[in-house]
Amino acid sequence: MHNKNHKIILKSHGENSFLLLSLCLLLENVHKMKILVCISKSPDTTSKIAFTDGNTKFDENGVQYIVNPYDEWYALVRALEIKETSGGTVTIITVGTAADEAIIRKALAIGADDAVRIDAEPTDAYFTAGQIAKYAKDNSFDLILTGKETINYNGSQVGGMIAEDLDLPFVSLAVKMDVDGSTLKMEQEIVGGIQVVEANLPLVVSCAKGMAEQRIPNMRGIMAARTKPLTVIAATPEEAFTAYESYVLPEAKKACKMIDPNNMDELVELLHSEAKVI
Amino acid sequence: MTSLVYINGEHGLVKSAFEAVTYAKKLGGDVIVVSSGKSADLGKLGEYGATKVLVDSSLEKIDAQQVTRLVAAAAEQVGAEVIVFSHDLVAKAVAPRLSVRLKAGLVSGATSLPDTANGFSVKVNVFSGKAFGSVSVKTAKKIISLLPNSIQPELNGSACPVEEFAGHAGEASIKILEVKIPEGNIPLPEAELVVSAGRGLKGPENWGMVEDLAKALGAATACSRPVADIGWRPHHEHVGQTGVAIRPNLYIAAGISGAIQHLAGVNGSKVIVVINTDAEAPFFKAADYGVLGDAFEVLPKLTEAVKKFKASH
Ligand SMILES: Cc1cc2nc3c(=O)[nH]c(=O)nc-3n(C[C@H](O)[C@H](O)[C@H](O)COP(=O)(O)OP(=O)(O)OC[C@H]3O[C@@H](n4cnc5c(N)ncnc54)[C@H](O)[C@@H]3O)c2cc1C
Numbered sequence: 001m002h003n004k005n006h007k008i009i010l011k012s013h014g015e016n017s018f019l020l021l022s023l024c025l026l027l028e029n030v031h032k033m034k035i036l037v038c039i040s041k042s043p044d045t046t047s048k049i050a051f052t053d054g055n056t057k058f059d060e061n062g063v064q065y066i067v068n069p070y071d072e073w074y075a076l077v078r079a080l081e082i083k084e085t086s087g088g089t090v091t092i093i094t095v096g097t098a099a100d101e102a103i104i105r106k107a108l109a110i111g112a113d114d115a116v117r118i119d120a121e122p123t124d125a126y127f128t129a130g131q132i133a134k135y136a137k138d139n140s141f142d143l144i145l146t147g148k149e150t151i152n153y154n155g156s157q158v159g160g161m162i163a164e165d166l167d168l169p170f171v172s173l174a175v176k177m178d179v180d181g182s183t184l185k186m187e188q189e190i191v192g193g194i195q196v197v198e199a200n201l202p203l204v205v206s207c208a209k210g211m212a213e214q215r216i217p218n219m220r221g222i223m224a225a226r227t228k229p230l231t232v233i234a235a236t237p238e239e240a241f242t243a244y245e246s247y248v249l250p251e252a253k254k255a256c257k258m259i260d261p262n263n264m265d266e267l268v269e270l271l272h273s274e275a276k277v278i
Numbered sequence: 279m280t281s282l283v284y285i286n287g288e289h290g291l292v293k294s295a296f297e298a299v300t301y302a303k304k305l306g307g308d309v310i311v312v313s314s315g316k317s318a319d320l321g322k323l324g325e326y327g328a329t330k331v332l333v334d335s336s337l338e339k340i341d342a343q344q345v346t347r348l349v350a351a352a353a354e355q356v357g358a359e360v361i362v363f364s365h366d367l368v369a370k371a372v373a374p375r376l377s378v379r380l381k382a383g384l385v386s387g388a389t390s391l392p393d394t395a396n397g398f399s400v401k402v403n404v405f406s407g408k409a410f411g412s413v414s415v416k417t418a419k420k421i422i423s424l425l426p427n428s429i430q431p432e433l434n435g436s437a438c439p440v441e442e443f444a445g446h447a448g449e450a451s452i453k454i455l456e457v458k459i460p461e462g463n464i465p466l467p468e469a470e471l472v473v474s475a476g477r478g479l480k481g482p483e484n485w486g487m488v489e490d491l492a493k494a495l496g497a498a499t500a501c502s503r504p505v506a507d508i509g510w511r512p513h514h515e516h517v518g519q520t521g522v523a524i525r526p527n528l529y530i531a532a533g534i535s536g537a538i539q540h541l542a543g544v545n546g547s548k549v550i551v552v553i554n555t556d557a558e559a560p561f562f563k564a565a566d567y568g569v570l571g572d573a574f575e576v577l578p579k580l581t582e583a584v585k586k587f588k589a590s591h
Contacts, residue, residue, distance in 0.1 A: 045538065151405070154403060154406060156386055159374070161377060169342070170343075190459070192466075194458045195454060197454050198453045209520070239416075242413050247409050250408075257566065261575065267580065267583065268580070272591075
């Protein structure tokens, strides 16, 4: 809506367009945000999950890494949408080793302006969040976005930890986010429903499904990504609070018992007396 | 040892609250509950093993920063070594904050009691349910956020005293404008029985069959990702690796192929029933009971059979 209005005014007023645009932005209370999007790598969703070294390490053999879907599809794309309507910048940040630069380039190809890599193995959420919070503190952002969780460790921890480190409000699992000046109105998934909340910038938000639609990078984006700035920063020494000691795979299911589609009474009876779930 | 359990009492007590108190009781030692608001019958938590409830009833529509301050104050007062949450939206915001504030290691989505034979390690789901990991916590204080349906609530005692507690929680910085919980909805993460359907159902107009079966069973409804993506069903019903991860007692899947990303979110289910027209559908490999047939015929028949069973039991 707002965009359309701008275009009409720009057409009819030629050289004064810059002034008018600035005026419109002012009148409509548009806030140019500096947005930081935290991204993590995760194994491609079709990867075979296996472990090595006596089940103490994830077996990376043949594993393709992707940008964690929640970070890419929802946090990054929503950040880009905000930039497209109100201006501002989108910086991505990851804590990882040089091997992670492929996923950083992917995020840049989708449209982020620049990237920061904190050069360390992300040992646990506390360590990772501490690194990001430190960078954010030194570079003051209006909005920090994360995905809802990573699909490998599913911790949902980093966003809240960054917020506590920076003493900022944190809205978890937002599925919708509307910007009105420096106020954000958001919807969150709560057990069995939706909660509508409002908070002022600066803010940390974790993003879930509904927030935005996945974008596929185009050729131009991919080319541009090669030359976008990527800053590598040394990590700050910090201890980890937790560690993964070992892993196990779920036990294989025993063979599936096939039931005659015309005999649902038998299925119900089995669910009751054999499986004991109803 | 003392453990502290945070219970969100604003919308009444739900099953996950009893699970969290039961879990804390099994850790051994005293179990103190901290809560806020006026609505819930918090003394009832004593029946599951709580010794005492501390409540700041002046706090309502409390935000995550306030809960963090409230729980931190209570943890200090009672000298808690372990703090237990149920792994819901509030915990996902508060537990990480508290971890930083108290310098306490956090285990999110715990599915077992800690193994203390050699340190302190807890089992969690990793790779979206494709594996389990054992996380060790190295700090003196520990925070555990318990995955719903990981432990059965157990009665263990009688109602306990509820004491007023000044949480010094400060002001809210997040304003709650509205809470929308559809009437009669069974929340998916808590549901013990789930009926789910996929693209095989052909269109949103056919979901009556799914809802009828869910209603007959008293189950929640769920769906595969494409079904939510095309808007046949709401996003919050989407289960799988990039949706909600669930572990009900019974998961019935009709017209879902069983792609690896779908299985990731549901293979923690105790019993899986698959209804599919394709004998080669990968889901049969993950199923306990399979029905090779047309969901359009099988679902109504199953609903009738469930109704008949319920009428006679
Ligand atoms: C990164 C990524 C993340 C993903 N995350 C998820 C996720 O979280 N959750 C998820 O579900 N998917 C996810 N997917 C998608 C997943 O790969 C599958 O595409 C999806 O699960 C398929 O949905 P479906 O089984 O409903 O549809 P289909 O694969 O089209 O299967 C339909 C099934 O219905 C059967 N059928 C057809 N007609 C009938 C009938 N009349 N009666 C009975 N059966 C019938 C067919 O035999 C078939 O098996 C993800 C994919 C990617 C790439």
